[in-house]
Amino acid sequence: MTQPSAAVAACLSAQNSADESTLPSNHPLTESQARETLIQTLEQAADAVVVIDANNCVTLFNASAEALWGYPRADVLGRNVSMLVPRGIRAQHDQYVGANRDTGTNRIVGTSREVVIERIDGTVRWGSMSISKVFTAAGVLYTAFIRDVTNEVKRREERRLLSLAVNETDSAIIVVGPDGRTIYINDGFTRMLGYQLDDMYGKVPSRVVSGRYTDEKTLEYIGERLAARESFRVEILIYDRSGKPLWIQAVVNIVNDEYGTCRNMVGVWTDITNTKMHEVLQQKALNAMAREAPILNVMLLICLEVERIAPEIIASICSVDQDGRLWTLAAPGLPPEYTKAVDGLDAGPDMQACGVGHSGGKLMVFADAPEDSCWAKFKEPARACGLAQAWSHAIRSSDGRVLGKLAFYYRETREPGTLHRRLIDVSLNLCALALEREASKENIRRLAFYDSLTGLPNRGFLIAHTESLLANAARTNNTLAVLFLDLDRFKHVNDSLGHTAGDVLLCEVAQRLKGCLRALDFVGRLSGDEFVVVLSPCDAGEATALCERIMAELQEPVTVGSTTLRPTASVGIAIFPQHGHDMNTLLLHADMAMYQAKSAGRHRFSVFTPELNRVAQDRLKFEMALRAALQADQLQLHYQPQVRLSDGGIYGVEALARWHHPEFGVVPPDRFVPLAEECGFITELDHGILQKACRQLSEWRAANIVIPHVSVNVSPTTFCDRRLPALIAKTLAACGLLPRDLVLEVTENVVLDNASGGLATLKRVHELGVGLSIDDFGTGYSSLSYLHRLPVDELKLDKSFVRELESDEGARALASAVTGIGTSLRLTIVAEGVENDEQRRILQAQGCQVAQGYFFARPMPAAALTAWMQSRAREAACRNRGLGDFDWAAQTDLDQAG
Numbered sequence: 001m002t003q004p005s006a007a008v009a010a011c012l013s014a015q016n017s018a019d020e021s022t023l024p025s026n027h028p029l030t031e032s033q034a035r036e037t038l039i040q041t042l043e044q045a046a047d048a049v050v051v052i053d054a055n056n057c058v059t060l061f062n063a064s065a066e067a068l069w070g071y072p073r074a075d076v077l078g079r080n081v082s083m084l085v086p087r088g089i090r091a092q093h094d095q096y097v098g099a100n101r102d103t104g105t106n107r108i109v110g111t112s113r114e115v116v117i118e119r120i121d122g123t124v125r126w127g128s129m130s131i132s133k134v135f136t137a138a139g140v141l142y143t144a145f146i147r148d149v150t151n152e153v154k155r156r157e158e159r160r161l162l163s164l165a166v167n168e169t170d171s172a173i174i175v176v177g178p179d180g181r182t183i184y185i186n187d188g189f190t191r192m193l194g195y196q197l198d199d200m201y202g203k204v205p206s207r208v209v210s211g212r213y214t215d216e217k218t219l220e221y222i223g224e225r226l227a228a229r230e231s232f233r234v235e236i237l238i239y240d241r242s243g244k245p246l247w248i249q250a251v252v253n254i255v256n257d258e259y260g261t262c263r264n265m266v267g268v269w270t271d272i273t274n275t276k277m278h279e280v281l282q283q284k285a286l287n288a289m290a291r292e293a294p295i296l297n298v299m300l301l302i303c304l305e306v307e308r309i310a311p312e313i314i315a316s317i318c319s320v321d322q323d324g325r326l327w328t329l330a331a332p333g334l335p336p337e338y339t340k341a342v343d344g345l346d347a348g349p350d351m352q353a354c355g356v357g358h359s360g361g362k363l364m365v366f367a368d369a370p371e372d373s374c375w376a377k378f379k380e381p382a383r384a385c386g387l388a389q390a391w392s393h394a395i396r397s398s399d400g401r402v403l404g405k406l407a408f409y410y411r412e413t414r415e416p417g418t419l420h421r422r423l424i425d426v427s428l429n430l431c432a433l434a435l436e437r438e439a440s441k442e443n444i445r446r447l448a449f450y451d452s453l454t455g456l457p458n459r460g461f462l463i464a465h466t467e468s469l470l471a472n473a474a475r476t477n478n479t480l481a482v483l484f485l486d487l488d489r490f491k492h493v494n495d496s497l498g499h500t501a502g503d504v505l506l507c508e509v510a511q512r513l514k515g516c517l518r519a520l521d522f523v524g525r526l527s528g529d530e531f532v533v534v535l536s537p538c539d540a541g542e543a544t545a546l547c548e549r550i551m552a553e554l555q556e557p558v559t560v561g562s563t564t565l566r567p568t569a570s571v572g573i574a575i576f577p578q579h580g581h582d583m584n585t586l587l588l589h590a591d592m593a594m595y596q597a598k599s600a601g602r603h604r605f606s607v608f609t610p611e612l613n614r615v616a617q618d619r620l621k622f623e624m625a626l627r628a629a630l631q632a633d634q635l636q637l638h639y640q641p642q643v644r645l646s647d648g649g650i651y652g653v654e655a656l657a658r659w660h661h662p663e664f665g666v667v668p669p670d671r672f673v674p675l676a677e678e679c680g681f682i683t684e685l686d687h688g689i690l691q692k693a694c695r696q697l698s699e700w701r702a703a704n705i706v707i708p709h710v711s712v713n714v715s716p717t718t719f720c721d722r723r724l725p726a727l728i729a730k731t732l733a734a735c736g737l738l739p740r741d742l743v744l745e746v747t748e749n750v751v752l753d754n755a756s757g758g759l760a761t762l763k764r765v766h767e768l769g770v771g772l773s774i775d776d777f778g779t780g781y782s783s784l785s786y787l788h789r790l791p792v793d794e795l796k797l798d799k800s801f802v803r804e805l806e807s808d809e810g811a812r813a814l815a816s817a818v819t820g821i822g823t824s825l826r827l828t829i830v831a832e833g834v835e836n837d838e839q840r841r842i843l844q845a846q847g848c849q850v851a852q853g854y855f856f857a858r859p860m861p862a863a864a865l866t867a868w869m870q871s872r873a874r875e876a877a878c879r880n881r882g883l884g885d886f887d888w889a890a891q892t893d894l895d896q897a898g
């Protein structure tokens with residue numbers, strides 16, 4: 001055993017010697033024995049004992065103290081006790097002890113406190129320290145008894161943390177005894193449900209928190225699980241102390257003792273009201289939408305889910321149609337009489353009950369709803385199903401449009417609570433999303449199946465729908481008629497009045513067609529100005545009768561802009577099953593019949609005959625031949641001179657395309673140019689002719705044949721090609737010609753149709769320096785207003801005016817007007833189709849500068865024109881030598897000979 005401190009012994013000895021005489025005579029110990037005993041006692045104490053003297057020096061440091069601090073006593077005895085104090089407070093320790101000694105302020109003597117023990121190795125332990133003050137002759141000694149309470153402190157801290165965890169969590173924790181009665185609730189329970197332990201103690205929790213709409217089956221299930229001592233997890237609607245409903249998820253665990261006997265059941269309840277709505281309602285509805293479930297199913301699901309979450313609610317969702325009328329989409333909890341009474345009602349300002357009219361996006365609450373004047377129209381059914389209150393809210397799209405209304409009905413009057421408001425918010429978003437999705441789907445469907453201009457079914461839908469009608473007709477042995485309708489001269493309207501006017505006309509025609517149909521008939525727009533009407537059931541007789549009606553209807557005047565038109569159409573009819581068994585064949589045959597009607601002079605109908613098949617095949621053959629002729633460069637050019645009326649000199653020549661086919665013979669351009677246009681190779685044709693004409697002019701120049709320019713016809717389609725100016729520039733350069741050597745003849749519609757880019761090309765061509773001429777002037781919907789703004793150089797007076805110049809005063813007046821306008825705009829007037837001298841005379845008198853026509857010369861091949869020019873040159877030379885005046889008639893004779 002280690003020796004007790006000598007200093008302590010000295011102190012004790014001094015004290016004891018003073019008291020020696022007072023010891024009872026029967027004291028069993030001698031003084032030294034007592035001293036020794038005391039020291040040994042202190043030494044062997046289980047608690048650490050530290051004795052310090054008046055100088056704060058350690059005079060006793062027992063074995064337990066050595067163990068507690070880790071210092072051997074030799075290192076401690078005689079040294080200031082502050083070495084045993086944690087480093088952080090060591091400096092102030094002497095002062096602290098001093099104050100205690102002098103004033104007793106810190107009152108550490110006679111008290112017990114927990115102190116930190118900083119061990120020699122730096123680790124920390126906790127001690128419970130009590131100090132006693134011993135008065136001795138040698139001075140005051142302080143004896144500190146320190147019990148190692150480190151484990152206790154740790155446990156206490158653990159308990160504190162545990163209690164923190166239990167009480168600070170949002171979950172409600174409840175502990176019940178084996179009898180199922182509450183013995184503990186945490187603070188979270190009070191926060192979540194408002195109940196204190198006193199409210200719950202000794203009670204069965206489910207009896208306290210269940211309410212009107214708590215699911216009985218779930219309660220039964222809970223009872224069974226608890227009785228079977230089995231852990232479980234449930235979701236259940238409960239009510240807090242104030243009666244507010246909330247959804248919880250309860251996880252209940254059984255706690256058994258070491259013998260397997262149930263001691264407690266611990267329940268952790270989580271408020272899942274929000275999660276329930278967001279995750280369950282939202283997820284289910286979104287999943288349904290993602291699965292492309294029909295809108296009615298999605299709405300039904302939302303209603304059912306809302307009613308499941310809050311069973312006191314009866315949910316209903318209505319849509320608002322384009323006319324502002326309400327239609328029930330889902331209302332599983334309302335009787336059909338009620339929804340029937342609502343359906344078709346105006347959702348306008350009078351319908352406050354629907355929250356659509358006046359709500360301005362706010363929730364409308366109608367206490368005692370059936371008595372509300374807004375409910376007048378469905379008061380009875382509302383009463384019959386016991387409705388007492390309704391809340392409703394407009395369902396709005398992201399851009400604020402009212403798409404429908406969401407209503408919650410109640411059988412009792414109640415204030416809107418948080419849960420129900422949240423349910424409304426979530427449901428509104430879902431409803432808006434579903435309705436907007438439906439609208440976009442409808443839009444996509446419309447785009448996919450309907451023509452965007454007229455709103456009629458498009459080709460795809462028309463064919464698919466007719467196929468099903470055909471299948472039905474085949475099953476029922478019925479006949480069906482397909483009418484192929486093509487507007488007459490629509491292109492002309494489009495070209496002359498512009499595309500907008502063309503669109504207006506198409507829409508009007510679509511409306512008129514729809515107006516003519518019977519219940520089961522069907523009309524669609526195939527493309528451009530082609531419409532198809534399917535009459536089902538219908539035989540040939542009925543088809544022609546209806547066709548006549550349609551044609552009459554179409555012919556009614558329609559005002560497009562400032563122009564009044566009388567649209568006509570050519571119609572082809574094919575009958576199922578005689579003319580085909582499938583829609584494609586019927587369509588093809590109706591198309592052929594329409595073509596026949598068109599060729600026969602338009603504004604008529606024609607019923608398909610097998611003979612037409614042959615005609616169509618001929619047309620196809622013709623088309624292929626033209627294509628081949630183009631590829632093989634077999635189109636030729638004839639040139640017709642244009643003569644100055646002032647002196648008979650050559651103003652220019654017009655190049656006119658010619659096609660000689662070994663089988664078809666001479667095909668006039670009036671036939672093959674439109675065909676090339678229809679078949680899509682007109683641009684190729686025009687380009688080829690332009691190049692050929694330029695080459696020819698170049699050859700004439702090389703042969704000293706003086707021709708000021710060549711005029712070339714360019715179709716509107718070619719003019720819309722933005723590459724045209726570049727091609728012209730390249731061609732002129734390749735032929736060594738100047739821009740002014742070329743004149744392009746365009747029809748009025750190129751000028752009028754700004755939309756298709758023709759006007760822009762016209763300007764660019766003019767910038768090159770190439771001449772521009774308006775062909776057939778006066779035959780279209782001439783708009784004189786554009787003339788002065790356009791870069792045109794000449795107007796070609798159409799031959800239809802010239803033809804009747806001598807006989808018709810009106811034609812004369814028109815020709816004179818055109819000439820007058822042209823001249824005042826400094827445009828050259830070129831009269832076409834001049835066939836006799838009288839016409840020439842009148843035109844010249846009216847101020848027309850140039851003429852072209854059989855009277856002067858017919859269009860002729862280049863070589864013939866060369867000869868014609870040479871002969872004219874000879875004539876001119878004679879005249880110059882004074883051998884005679886210019887003889888127009890002589891010219892004509894010469895032309896005929898040429």
Ligand SMILES: Nc1nc2c(ncn2[C@@H]2O[C@@H]3COP(=O)(O)O[C@H]4[C@@H](O)[C@H](n5cnc6c(=O)[nH]c(N)nc65)O[C@@H]4COP(=O)(O)O[C@H]3[C@H]2O)c(=O)[nH]1
Nearest residue numbers: 656657668669670673689713714715833834835853854859
């Ligand atoms: N009755 C009568 N007719 C006369 C007289 N003088 C000339 N003609 C005919 O009148 C038409 C004048 O050509 P256009 O108005 O440009 O009308 C042309 C033009 O629009 C088009 N065309 C001709 N060649 C081409 C071409 O190369 N490209 C394009 N895009 N169209 C062309 O075909 C139309 C018809 O051409 P053609 O049959 O050659 O008919 C020519 C010409 O032969 C006359 O005194 N009396």
